[in-house]
Amino acid sequence: MKLIDKLPTSYDQINYKTYVQILQTIPAEKPDEWDDDEYKSYLNLAPLSILLDVPVIDLERLPATELMPMLQRVQFMAGPIKNAKTSLSLKAMDELTYDEFVTYQSLKVDAWANMPRILKMIVKDKTAEEIDQLSISEVYAVFFTLSKSTKRFTTLLIRSLALKMVKQTLMMLWRKVKLMLTNLFLVR
Numbered sequence: 001m002k003l004i005d006k007l008p009t010s011y012d013q014i015n016y017k018t019y020v021q022i023l024q025t026i027p028a029e030k031p032d033e034w035d036d037d038e039y040k041s042y043l044n045l046a047p048l049s050i051l052l053d054v055p056v057i058d059l060e061r062l063p064a065t066e067l068m069p070m071l072q073r074v075q076f077m078a079g080p081i082k083n084a085k086t087s088l089s090l091k092a093m094d095e096l097t098y099d100e101f102v103t104y105q106s107l108k109v110d111a112w113a114n115m116p117r118i119l120k121m122i123v124k125d126k127t128a129e130e131i132d133q134l135s136i137s138e139v140y141a142v143f144f145t146l147s148k149s150t151k152r153f154t155t156l157l158i159r160s161l162a163l164k165m166v167k168q169t170l171m172m173l174w175r176k177v178k179l180m181l182t183n184l185f186l187v188r
Contacts, residue, residue: 003066006052007073011081011137014051019136020112022047044071086141089125096122115139 008014025046030039042056048070049056059067096104100121107114119131119142126134 003052003054004070004073007048007070008051009073010076011140012135014136015132016115016134016136016139017132018050020115022050023112025050047074047077081137081140086138088123088138088142090142091122091124111143 011019026043027039030036034042041060045056045059048054048059051074052059091100093101104118104121107118111118116132119134119139120128123131123142
């Protein structure tokens with residue numbers, strides 16, 4: 001099998017763990033010891049290296065006629081992952097226990113690194129092994145859905161707390177009014 005045939009043609013064909021590995025491999029800034037050409041070369045070849053499980057140095061030795069079609073095949077990775085709807089059954093925010101919700105809130109700060117734990121906590125209809133096989137498109141859809149769900153849940157929670165505070169304040173005022181009326185009638 002040729003190397004090019006091992007490459008994905010869409011995000012649906014990339015496992016989310018592989019995608020996270022690619023993200024973690026690419027440096028955010030050019031290392032000082034690299035020149036611009038080395039950095040650009042690494043940015044192009046690192047994803048191929050991970051997707052093919054071939055060292056970058058070996059990819060650099062390939063003829064341009066073989067390397068260029070491979071780079072074109074993964075060109076879709078230069079664009080964003082499309083928002084999609086997930087077919088997975090997810091726990092709603094109000095189904096999470098308090099501990100799970102707090103854990104989720106702390107894990108989502110570094111969602112990419114904590115993705116396996118988050119997914120295993122919120123996906124209802126998959127085993128841990130099945131979750132490990134999800135594509136990055138599916139995981140992205142899960143996080144898009146979770147983001148909307150979390151915003152809705154937080155808004156409802158804030159409204160609920162505000163209503164409780166108003167009720168408590170009214171109860172305290174009513175007690176004070178009753179006490180004042182009682183004192184007023186006792187004085188006479």
